[in-house]
Amino acid sequence: MEKVLTRNIGVDHKPTNLQDYEANGGYRGLRKAMSELSPKDCQDMISDSNLRGRGGAGFPTGMKWSFVPADDKCTPGHKYLVCNADEMEPGTFKDRLLMECDPHQLIEGMILAAYTIGADISYIFIRGEYLVATQRLRDALQECYAAGLLGDNILGSGYSLNMYVHPSAGRYICGEETALINALEGKRANPRAKPPFPQVSGLWGRPTIVNNVETLCNIPHIIDRGADWYKTLGVGEDAGTKLFGVSGKVNNPGCWELPMGTPIREIIEEHAGGMQDGYQLKGFLPGGGSTDFLTADHLDLAMDYNVIGAAGSRMGTGTMIILDDRTCPVGMVLNLIRFFAHESCGFCTPCRDGLPWSRQVLQDIEEGRGQPEDLETLAYQVNYIGAIGNTHCALAPGAMEPLQSALKYFYDDFKQHISTGRCPYH
Amino acid sequence: MSKKQIIHSDISTVLSTEELAEIDAELAHVPYKSGAAIDALKIVQGKRGWVSDECLRAIARHLAMSDEELEGVATFYNLIYRRPVGEKVILFCDSVSCWISGCDDIKANISQSLGIDYGETTSDNRYTLLPVPCLGACDRAPVMMVGDDLVTHVDNKTVTAIFGQAKKRVAE
Ligand SMILES: Cc1cc2nc3c(=O)[nH]c(=O)nc-3n(C[C@H](O)[C@H](O)[C@H](O)COP(=O)(O)O)c2cc1C
Numbered sequence A: 001m002e003k004v005l006t007r008n009i010g011v012d013h014k015p016t017n018l019q020d021y022e023a024n025g026g027y028r029g030l031r032k033a034m035s036e037l038s039p040k041d042c043q044d045m046i047s048d049s050n051l052r053g054r055g056g057a058g059f060p061t062g063m064k065w066s067f068v069p070a071d072d073k074c075t076p077g078h079k080y081l082v083c084n085a086d087e088m089e090p091g092t093f094k095d096r097l098l099m100e101c102d103p104h105q106l107i108e109g110m111i112l113a114a115y116t117i118g119a120d121i122s123y124i125f126i127r128g129e130y131l132v133a134t135q136r137l138r139d140a141l142q143e144c145y146a147a148g149l150l151g152d153n154i155l156g157s158g159y160s161l162n163m164y165v166h167p168s169a170g171r172y173i174c175g176e177e178t179a180l181i182n183a184l185e186g187k188r189a190n191p192r193a194k195p196p197f198p199q200v201s202g203l204w205g206r207p208t209i210v211n212n213v214e215t216l217c218n219i220p221h222i223i224d225r226g227a228d229w230y231k232t233l234g235v236g237e238d239a240g241t242k243l244f245g246v247s248g249k250v251n252n253p254g255c256w257e258l259p260m261g262t263p264i265r266e267i268i269e270e271h272a273g274g275m276q277d278g279y280q281l282k283g284f285l286p287g288g289g290s291t292d293f294l295t296a297d298h299l300d301l302a303m304d305y306n307v308i309g310a311a312g313s314r315m316g317t318g319t320m321i322i323l324d325d326r327t328c329p330v331g332m333v334l335n336l337i338r339f340f341a342h343e344s345c346g347f348c349t350p351c352r353d354g355l356p357w358s359r360q361v362l363q364d365i366e367e368g369r370g371q372p373e374d375l376e377t378l379a380y381q382v383n384y385i386g387a388i389g390n391t392h393c394a395l396a397p398g399a400m401e402p403l404q405s406a407l408k409y410f411y412d413d414f415k416q417h418i419s420t421g422r423c424p425y426h
Numbered sequence B: 001m002s003k004k005q006i007i008h009s010d011i012s013t014v015l016s017t018e019e020l021a022e023i024d025a026e027l028a029h030v031p032y033k034s035g036a037a038i039d040a041l042k043i044v045q046g047k048r049g050w051v052s053d054e055c056l057r058a059i060a061r062h063l064a065m066s067d068e069e070l071e072g073v074a075t076f077y078n079l080i081y082r083r084p085v086g087e088k089v090i091l092f093c094d095s096v097s098c099w100i101s102g103c104d105d106i107k108a109n110i111s112q113s114l115g116i117d118y119g120e121t122t123s124d125n126r127y128t129l130l131p132v133p134c135l136g137a138c139d140r141a142p143v144m145m146v147g148d149d150l151v152t153h154v155d156n157k158t159v160t161a162i163f164g165q166a167k168k169r170v171a172e
């Protein structure tokens, strides 16, 4: 398979500088756009490519961009492009790789995205702990300004764009795009009510697009080589390639670029080297901590958004977490719910008070104090906290996904904890 | 002296010229002063390790915010420290992949080696231990940050290598 997103990433994970990047076709897409493509041409190419957002929800990127009002349809002023580099979803480790090893690819994607939507200011909102990535992005930005790839009149095209790296001060909720915008404005990161959507009224009340790192890294290649080429990369129904990852008790945990639609079995057994000796696969979260468990019965599914959705889970970030037969499913869900309860922004009651309640019930079960009626309580919580519309943002429903599916697939484990008054895995 | 001048001199006796210059550089990018609140907190913390009440009040005045409003921002974010921390902060990942890889036992080992639990600082002021959500290195679990450095595949040997010396020092 042809590597696209990781073509500059070697085993040594050495970062590419501007010279390396350009030597391997870098900024060719940008040069093409600046000399011969209008923003509308770029918009059409991205829409035609069927690129879907890699931030977790899989929203079509071209459609998202098309909601930004044209200059003559909004009051004059700034428009913003924001890269979501917050990467805090438990079990997710793909954006770090893209930023640490090939910062220019992200920057080129951002310039092209900003050009398409007519933005004149752009931010990379990066989690505060990503110090190496932050430094490499800053170095790369300097190279770009010096080479006329950023700033005024980019490559003589008349288009101007400034780009800033903005390190976060922490908290998972900053990854939610409207909370991220509040954080960029210097406020507490509580999500905003939608509508208005950020595309119309985002940062400082101006039209704003927020895209994930990996989404933006796809853009230069689509502009350079076209939508038709891009669509041939997937082996299933979705377009392009994707970074898929596996963590847990496998022989070779890691992150690989593979075609969209790669079968789960191939990712776990070939790329991740299968389960370690003495461990069996019991289940897995296909795309981070807020996705529903799937089991060995689902190994032959393709990693495509709709396929994983139809199986009752979500592709999420595409980085899988494996539950093995020697790890307690109740303990694993407790770890996740503890995280979500801690990271609730506290704005709405079902999340602020409901998640600590779920955590308490799970902790009681895990520590041998569970009662039979606790299972009804958990089922009630899944329905109430998990319902879209009962909470202000998707954190709380996301938190319920691993719990609801654990109750479905590992019900006997829960029951055994309660009937024997102890965790059978300890 | 006008009231304004008094306030201004107040700020500059607390915050250094360098800190104020860096904060003012951030102010140039934002339409409202309060927009630089998080940057200002991070700038001051970068120089001093944490944000004291006195600094918080000075920053609030410089950004024309109430102390309470800025405190609300400061306490929201886990990487803004409102209490003193040691020379290095240990951000210990306790999320799911690291948990599967046995991070609970390693946390217990670190706590024992250093004699501190989450939220505490060693008596020699070298280390503060804090939990942190997934550090985005789950393929190299368990992981932690010690100061600015990411430490991967943490096991009991790593703990002894990094903190073994510290234990002796604390005991002395
Ligand atoms: C609680 C929560 C946390 C999120 N964290 C992230 C994140 O760290 N990175 C990210 O790209 N998207 C995250 N998202 C999704 C964003 O809100 C948004 O959908 C995404 O950045 C859009 O990018 P895309 O269209 O390129 O996928 C999060 C969503 C929620 C509800």
Ligand code: SF4
Binding pocket: A173, A190, A191, A343, A344, A345, A346, A347, A348, A349, A351, A352, A391, A392, A393, A394, A395, A396
């Ligand atoms: S669901 Fe949770 S994180 Fe989202 S707004 Fe409500 S309290 Fe905040």
Ligand code: FES
Binding pocket: A090, A091, A092, B093, B094, B095, B096, B097, B098, B099, B133, B134, B135, B136, B137, B138, B141, B142, B143
């Ligand atoms: S779970 Fe620890 S680094 Fe991801």
